[in-house]
Amino acid sequence: MVEVIPHWLDKQAELSPHETAIEIPNQHVVTFHQLRDESRRFARKLSNKGVSEGDHVAIHSNNSLDMVLGLHALSYLGAVAILLNTRLSETELTYQLTDANVSLVLTSVEAKQFIATVNQSYQICTFEQVHLHNELAISLKKELNLDELFTIIYTSGTTGFPKGVQHTYGNHWWSAISSALNLGLDHNDKWLVALPLFHVGGLSILIKSVIYGMPVYLMEKFDVEQVDQGIKIDGVTIVSVVSVMLERLIDKLGESKYPASFRCMLLGGGPASQTLLERAKKNDIPVFQTYGMTETSSQIATLSQKYALTKIGSAGKSLFPAQLRIWKNGKIAVESEVGEIQVKGPMVSRGYYNNEIANQKTFENDWLKTGDLGYLDQEGFLYVIDRRKDLIISGGENVYPAEIEGVLAAVPGIKEVGVIGKQDDEWGQIPVAFVVRINKELSIEEILTYCRKHLAKYKIPKEIYFVPSLPRNASSKLVRYKLEGLLKK
Amino acid sequence: MVEVIPHWLDKQAELSPHETAIEIPNQHVVTFHQLRDESRRFARKLSNKGVSEGDHVAIHSNNSLDMVLGLHALSYLGAVAILLNTRLSETELTYQLTDANVSLVLTSVEAKQFIATVNQSYQICTFEQVHLHNELAISLKKELNLDELFTIIYTSGTTGFPKGVQHTYGNHWWSAISSALNLGLDHNDKWLVALPLFHVGGLSILIKSVIYGMPVYLMEKFDVEQVDQGIKIDGVTIVSVVSVMLERLIDKLGESKYPASFRCMLLGGGPASQTLLERAKKNDIPVFQTYGMTETSSQIATLSQKYALTKIGSAGKSLFPAQLRIWKNGKIAVESEVGEIQVKGPMVSRGYYNNEIANQKTFENDWLKTGDLGYLDQEGFLYVIDRRKDLIISGGENVYPAEIEGVLAAVPGIKEVGVIGKQDDEWGQIPVAFVVRINKELSIEEILTYCRKHLAKYKIPKEIYFVPSLPRNASSKLVRYKLEGLLKK
Numbered sequence: 016m017v018e019v020i021p022h023w024l025d026k027q028a029e030l031s032p033h034e035t036a037i038e039i040p041n042q043h044v045v046t047f048h049q050l051r052d053e054s055r056r057f058a059r060k061l062s063n064k065g066v067s068e069g070d071h072v073a074i075h076s077n078n079s080l081d082m083v084l085g086l087h088a089l090s091y092l093g094a095v096a097i098l099l100n101t102r103l104s105e106t107e108l109t110y111q112l113t114d115a116n117v118s119l120v121l122t123s124v125e126a127k128q129f130i131a132t133v134n135q136s137y138q139i140c141t142f143e144q145v146h147l148h149n150e151l152a153i154s155l156k157k158e159l160n161l162d163e164l165f166t167i168i169y170t171s172g173t174t175g176f177p178k179g180v181q182h183t184y185g186n187h188w189w190s191a192i193s194s195a196l197n198l199g200l201d202h203n204d205k206w207l208v209a210l211p212l213f214h215v216g217g218l219s220i221l222i223k224s225v226i227y228g229m230p231v232y233l234m235e236k237f238d239v240e241q242v243d244q245g246i247k248i249d250g251v252t253i254v255s256v257v258s259v260m261l262e263r264l265i266d267k268l269g270e271s272k273y274p275a276s277f278r279c280m281l282l283g284g285g286p287a288s289q290t291l292l293e294r295a296k297k298n299d300i301p302v303f304q305t306y307g308m309t310e311t312s313s314q315i316a317t318l319s320q321k322y323a324l325t326k327i328g329s330a331g332k333s334l335f336p337a338q339l340r341i342w343k344n345g346k347i348a349v350e351s352e353v354g355e356i357q358v359k360g361p362m363v364s365r366g367y368y369n370n371e372i373a374n375q376k377t378f379e380n381d382w383l384k385t386g387d388l389g390y391l392d393q394e395g396f397l398y399v400i401d402r403r404k405d406l407i408i409s410g411g412e413n414v415y416p417a418e419i420e421g422v423l424a425a426v427p428g429i430k431e432v433g434v435i436g437k438q439d440d441e442w443g444q445i446p447v448a449f450v451v452r453i454n455k456e457l458s459i460e461e462i463l464t465y466c467r468k469h470l471a472k473y474k475i476p477k478e479i480y481f482v483p484s485l486p487r488n489a490s491s492k493l494v495r496y497k498l499e500g501l502l503k504k
Numbered sequence: 505m506v507e508v509i510p511h512w513l514d515k516q517a518e519l520s521p522h523e524t525a526i527e528i529p530n531q532h533v534v535t536f537h538q539l540r541d542e543s544r545r546f547a548r549k550l551s552n553k554g555v556s557e558g559d560h561v562a563i564h565s566n567n568s569l570d571m572v573l574g575l576h577a578l579s580y581l582g583a584v585a586i587l588l589n590t591r592l593s594e595t596e597l598t599y600q601l602t603d604a605n606v607s608l609v610l611t612s613v614e615a616k617q618f619i620a621t622v623n624q625s626y627q628i629c630t631f632e633q634v635h636l637h638n639e640l641a642i643s644l645k646k647e648l649n650l651d652e653l654f655t656i657i658y659t660s661g662t663t664g665f666p667k668g669v670q671h672t673y674g675n676h677w678w679s680a681i682s683s684a685l686n687l688g689l690d691h692n693d694k695w696l697v698a699l700p701l702f703h704v705g706g707l708s709i710l711i712k713s714v715i716y717g718m719p720v721y722l723m724e725k726f727d728v729e730q731v732d733q734g735i736k737i738d739g740v741t742i743v744s745v746v747s748v749m750l751e752r753l754i755d756k757l758g759e760s761k762y763p764a765s766f767r768c769m770l771l772g773g774g775p776a777s778q779t780l781l782e783r784a785k786k787n788d789i790p791v792f793q794t795y796g797m798t799e800t801s802s803q804i805a806t807l808s809q810k811y812a813l814t815k816i817g818s819a820g821k822s823l824f825p826a827q828l829r830i831w832k833n834g835k836i837a838v839e840s841e842v843g844e845i846q847v848k849g850p851m852v853s854r855g856y857y858n859n860e861i862a863n864q865k866t867f868e869n870d871w872l873k874t875g876d877l878g879y880l881d882q883e884g885f886l887y888v889i890d891r892r893k894d895l896i897i898s899g900g901e902n903v904y905p906a907e908i909e910g911v912l913a914a915v916p917g918i919k920e921v922g923v924i925g926k927q928d929d930e931w932g933q934i935p936v937a938f939v940v941r942i943n944k945e946l947s948i949e950e951i952l953t954y955c956r957k958h959l960a961k962y963k964i965p966k967e968i969y970f971v972p973s974l975p976r977n978a979s980s981k982l983v984r985y986k987l988e989g990l991l992k993k
Binding site: 016017018019020021023026027029030158161162183185189192195196199200201202226227228319332335336337338359360361365381395 | 505506507508509510512515516518519647650651672674678681684685688689690691715716717808821824825826827848849850854870884
């Protein structure tokens with residue numbers, strides 16, 4: 016049975032017309048009633064630009080109210096939103112626009128010039144231009160069919176061509192509900208979004224807002240001062256972060272504390288270091304470690320707060336409607352055995368757009384083969400070891416970069432570290448580390464001395480490079496293939 | 505796309521093994537892990553009794569832990585549970601067992617003798633007998649397909665034969681999620697069940713417990729002392745009641761108050777009187793008025809607490825995934841116009857079991873025609889006027905029994921009142937009232953004097969009978985057709 020629900024923004028505008036939907040700090044707030052009216056107006060103007068049901072419309076923008084309106088407007092038209100990373104190169108942009116069969120690109124004014132250089136064959140339109148259009152008196156969607164496609168987001172794959180992950184309304188719905196069953200639903204909640212809305216981690220909060228009737232504290236980008244103020248003064252109760260953001264927030268926090276109403280620091284974007292988790296714990300920050308990816312429409316496993324202290328480093332258990340298993344040699348792995356993490360559930364994407372080869376490789380009997388490595392402990396808690404594609408095989412031994420990074424991050428004087436494999440005639444691959452130092456006194460010999468104490472010999476980086484910063488994507492996740500680029504220089 | 509989730513009790517046992525699932529006051533608690541193990545054991549024993557996937561198994565029991573085990577056990581087998589009202593007469597029981605194609609009746613020891621007299625053609629088994637069986641080493645359901653049938657509950661229709669309302673796993677799932685989106689989800693919640701589990705109002709709490717990971721405070725039946733203790737001492741935060749229960753709770757409360765942690769008195773089972781709502785308000789009881797029926801798998805509209813004072817008497821708005829409209833003369837009624845309440849959503853039953861005629865009459869384009877009358881005010885809040893089948897038409901004027909009852913309930917000296925229509929040669933029908941007095945001093949003339957002040961002439965009861973009590977069903981709802989029986993005596 017295909018489930019149909021009322022259009023979620025219409026419904027929330029009916030239930031909570033005067034409640035805040037979007038709060039832009041230091042600027043203004045938008046109620047659900049206003050958001051609905053503005054989004055519907057924007058939809059009717061887009062219709063005047065020729066957008067209709069089933070069309071693929073790209074959005075190229077940093078976080079903004081216009082971007083939110085654009086997204087909801089497309090849902091009122093039954094059009095599909097392709098969310099573009101604003102950091103993409105021209106080549107990458109052209110690839111995604113072509114691959115996704117985009118008929119129109121919506122963009123912010125600043126980005127327009129850049130987009131225009133990409134390819135003359137795309138119709139490009141700024142949000143401002145749309146606002147100036149007249150509205151067409153068309154009828155808009157009153158209901159959402161949960162089986163229908165809403166968004167396509169390309170995965171920042173480290174190798175090969177990116178793949179367009181398709182999300183139905185149902186995927187987003189189930190993701191929001193799964194999170195609520197895990198974190199609880201409090202009518203005083205306010206969720207801060209500093210992650211880009213063009214990634215699923217940011218987008219998912221926007222959709223939770225509409226389904227829960229919860230205000231979103233929307234920031235254009237991560238700003239440590241503003242996040243600190245959001246939590247301490249503006250009533251933010253939940254923040255989604257990646258490790259590097261949390262690190263900066265703790266630095267900023269100093270001796271101060273967050274108020275008791277702040278209930279969740281949702282930490283995603285890859286395994287966190289023990290050091291970071293312990294710093295958070297010392298500062299009484301309620302960290303919830305999560306595991307997820309674009310294909311799972313945001314997190315699919317989360318460590319509940321009640322286990323934060325006893326299961327440090329774990330990503331917890333899969334969310335209520337989801338299933339998770341460790342797969343090794345064609346069967347379910349035994350306890351503590353490392354294998355591929357596979358997941359299943361109604362929040363998992365039905366597949367990549369227009370990419371049958373990748374679909375056949377990635378999905379099997381409704382299970383998504385994540386390519387990530389992990390194990391379950393004796394109580395069923397997930398520990399994510401690493402992304403399989405980053406696996407370093409050195410002299411026949413498996414070496415997981417994240418493990419080495421976790422150890423190096425604990426070296427006094429090291430701020431950040433990234434590890435990759437380097438081709439080596441003798442060993443096949445060797446681990447190599449890129450280190451950002453707090454100050455220049457730290458020497459390679461000191462690092463190696465520490466390593467010899469904490470790592471098996473084959474895991475010790477054979478080369479260590481000091482760098483001023485590490486390459487990160489828009490979600491602040493480490494981009495390992497760019498480290499490979501550094502090696503080649 | 506048919507949604508599949510892990511078996512909900514398995515999943516909750518994985519997420520919250522040591523948390524309380526069921527608390528039987530003054531007796532013992534059962535954790536989710538224990539509930540899972542016991543239910544699976546019970547399933548394997550039932551299998552030894554010949555129960556297998558797709559079988560229809562009736563449960564005839566008052567609230568008990570065995571009844572809970574039986575229900576979950578059937579879900580592990582993929583069998584369908586037919587929940588029988590323990591107050592049914594022999595004729596009624598036989599009708600339902602036959603209509604639902606029941607192959608086995610599970611019953612409590614006390615009820616067995618009664619059941620046995622019903623019909624010799626049914627296999628009847630007490631919970632105790634099942635416990636004594638050996639377990640068959642069969643494989644149990646690991647997943648739930650949300651499209652599959654889980655329960656059938658017969659509606660206590662006031663006329664004609666009862667109809668078996670089918671609920672899929674999905675209906676129950678969406679009902680639980682809808683309620684969470686309305687009431688919020690708090691990890692400290694504990695929901696008291698005094699309503700019978702064989703009605704959807706009670707059953708739905710059991711399913712919420714499994715999905716939320718929330719303890720249920722399970723009572724065999726409503727007991728005012730025990731409910732009062734549950735809220736004041738045992739940490740109950742939510743209670744589901746009907747008007748008559750709330751009335752007694754307020755009487756018991758006297759000058760005392762409930763603790764601040766008590767956050768929701770969910771009031772269902774028909775429109776509540778203004779007097780009752782004002783008494784509750786005076787006692788700081790957070791009443792949430794609801795509207796729902798067996799076909800909607802529990803409530804489908806609820807008045808949020810924030811509107812409790814401004815919209816007194818309203819059942820609020822339809823829950824997030826639901827739609828509600830007022831239908832009048834083949835189109836949507838205008839604001840404030842009374843018409844038939846129609847509802848749609850993934851919690852609404854797909855139809856009655858084996859009853860195509862009723863289905864055609866009741867469902868149209870996925871909308872359920874409830875037969876109830878109501879209107880929406882200018883802000884879209886639902887006011888339920890009455891059940892259409894109870895409508896009294898007198899001299900061409902529509903008279904709603906609930907309206908007259910609401911007025912009479914406010915007469916000093918009246919404890920309870922029920923109103924029905926009586927056939928009349930002159931007017932077609934006339935309203936007739938049955939009154940339970942607090943003491944015998946109140947006279948008919950005093951009641952009529954009050955009525956003349958508060959009711960249009962055609963609405964004033966033409967006959968008033970004093971009775972010691974009113975006929976109520978197991979959910980404490982007034983059973984009007986039994987009042988008609990009194991008239992005929």
